[in-house]
Amino acid sequence: MPEGHKTHFLAREHYDLLGGEVVKVTSPQGRFRADARQVSGRYLDSVRASGKHLFYEFDGNVIVHVHLGRYGKFRQRASPPPKPVGQVRMRMVGSNASLDLTGPTTCRVIDSELQREVMGRLGPDPLAGGKKSDVWKNISRSGKPIGALLLDQSVVAGVGNIFRAEILFEAGLDPHIPGSDLSQDSFDLLWKSLKRMMTVGLKHGKIIAVTAREAGMPLPKIPEDKRFRVYGQTECPQCDHPISTVEVAARRLYFCKHCQSCRC
Ligand SMILES: [Zn+2]
Structure with a gap:
């Protein structure tokens, strides 16, 4: 989608x-x-x-x-x-x-x-001037897991299954943390990843989660199968552990249990 x-x-x-x-x-x-x-x-x-x-x-x-x-x-x-x-x-x-x-x-x-x-009915859209503080309000007052909140279009508009997996991975967050347990520091990391990946996505017309430095080549040259770190992957690029999947909000979420252990 x-x-x-x-x-x-x-x-x-x-x-x-x-x-x-x-x-x-x-x-x-x-x-x-x-x-x-x-x-x-x-x-x-x-x-x-x-x-x-x-x-x-x-x-x-x-x-x-x-x-x-x-x-x-x-x-x-x-x-x-x-x-x-x-x-x-x-x-x-x-x-x-x-x-x-x-x-x-x-x-x-x-x-x-x-x-x-x-x-x-939509939450703030980060690409249309949606405010970070409004998204934080929506997340911090909910007891639902962050992995579900990110897909809820009334919490933040425009995030789908790929962004969800990739930004949680970049921020090192366990997708099961309730929104109300998330610290301001963790949310700051999440927001930074979201803004970066959505801005890159808008510029190139596709989601590119990895950076040019990581890929060792300019973003437009990155092959289709090298754009993601965790979504659709089998092995974690950081720790080589297998990538896990779990259903959260009726969609399959990819994450690394080892690297995404932060519950704060
Ligand atoms: Zn890992």
């Missing part, structure tokens, strides 16, 4: 492709047809990301709300676009480029009031 860095990356990219012009919107697959008619032929004012949500803001207070979920995917096409491939829920056509969206969890037209409601 795309995490927050990806939605912000897509918002920038899609605004560069289609922003500031009149966009034709259709639904080749048909499921979005009635909504598409409400926005087609309007001017795309802005594209905004909040957590894992995308908002395409058109003139006249109509907004396309997209949540990619686990299977949603955008594909960039030429303009005019070729024949749709697969179940294209939404197609946006500008003068120089087109976008095809397949498999989203949400794709609907809303107004600004409903947009505020959706955004109001």
Whole structure:
């Protein structure tokens, strides 16, 4: 599932492709047809990301709300676009480029009031000016494990399964510590990792947990299978112990029992 860095990356990219012009919107697959008619032929004012949500803001207070979920995917096409491939829920056509969206969890037209409601349910988004102190408040007053809190979009918006594993590993924290037991120092480490990894992710359009120094090469050159330290790995890069997995908040969490022993 795309995490927050990806939605912000897509918002920038899609605004560069289609922003500031009149966009034709259709639904080749048909499921979005009635909504598409409400926005087609309007001017795309802005594209905004909040957590894992995308908002395409058109003139006249109509907004396309997209949540990619686990299977949603955008594909960039030429303009005019070729024949749709697969179940294209939404197609946006500008003068120089087109976008095809397949498999989203949400794709609907809303107004600004409903947009505020959706955004109001989200916690602070570190890539959209979300405040560290607000995230700390959300975490420190909960008795749930930190490994679950990080995936809760009302606690902090945009963190998914990969960021969760990688930032807990970098901070050396046991994923089972209750939020209310976490020290301010540990939270500071966690926040620092989160900001660094999300900023790198936004810049490169993908999560890169390792540093250039660790990898011995510039970040863009790091091969796909060398980007993570703990997620999807079998052996810890720090201590060579096997990586453990546990279900936390219904998703598989990768961690090193040896290096992530801090419960404070
Ligand atoms: Zn280890």
